[in-house]
Amino acid sequence: MDRYAVIGSPVSHSKSPFIHGRFAEATGQSMSYEALEIAPEALAERLAQLHAEGYRGFNVTLPHKLAVARLCGQVSERAQLAGAVNTLLRTEGGWQGDNSDGEGFVTDLRRNCGIGLAGKRVLVIGAGGAARGILQPLLGEKPAELVLSSRNPWKPEEIAEQFKPQGRITPRTHASLKGDLYDVIVNATSTGHQGFMPKLPGPLLAPGGACYDLSYGKAHEPFAAWARAQGAARIADGLGMLVEQAAVSFALWRGVRPETATVLAELRAA
Ligand SMILES: NC(=O)c1ccc[n+]([C@@H]2O[C@H](COP(=O)([O-])OP(=O)(O)OC[C@H]3O[C@@H](n4cnc5c(N)ncnc54)[C@H](OP(=O)(O)O)[C@@H]3O)[C@@H](O)[C@H]2O)c1
Structure with missing residues (x-):
């Protein structure tokens, strides 16, 4: 039986073992999938060990997404652009x-949320690791405008410069957004985990606009409340992205793309 796992610290909360277990059942794959707690200082040694033990692949979660890239023989172009690795x-x-x-992000928007990006004015709030990971596929959907906003100008400016070959990203600060209106607003900050939203100036969502949050569960609540106050026609959390990115990893490992709707419905019902 081929062995897979999610590696992180902490990792016991991860939904990945459930998701991949259901994918394996549904596609008839002979594989196991577990959660492995690995401390940052042990990462290099454990990865070598797990290779020797015959593991076939991993999902990578916090805090290893950056460090693990330095331990890879090869890193795909999209992972280099994202500056992070989430699949080994x-x-x-x-x-x-x-x-x-x-x-996973664009698939969820398209397939599960019915939020189109082509020709839309799109705002991404927060310029951390997850934001970097969604920018290339987001540009690929051909928005009319893609704005990346942060508390200070440096990160968005640096990212806009780096992504120039992929397309145009307009760097902004949250404060400088005042008076703008966007069709789709994506929350890529982590502040929902602390129970709040970054301070944003006034109305930012155009009539009929949609709001999408990379966070899910309790961490989604502050952004959902903000989106409701903006009059959003559609509000989505990041649970679908979690399932869709898992399906992409699964397909990379097993050569078969699992159906995602059932697993997503089960997670929502849980
Ligand atoms: N659904 C999924 O599959 C999926 C996948 C990956 C990540 N995520 C979620 O995406 C979120 C971001 O993850 P990440 O890896 O990008 O985290 P990260 O690299 O730590 O980035 C955190 C972002 O939050 C902002 N932030 C942090 N503290 C803040 C504060 N006090 N006030 C205002 N802004 C603050 C930062 O803003 P500045 O840019 O202003 O510094 C930064 O952009 C997390 O909630 C994570 O759970 C979901």
């Missing part, structure tokens, strides 16, 4: 790194 594939001599977050 076994190679003969070590590990190959990839990032399935961006593809």
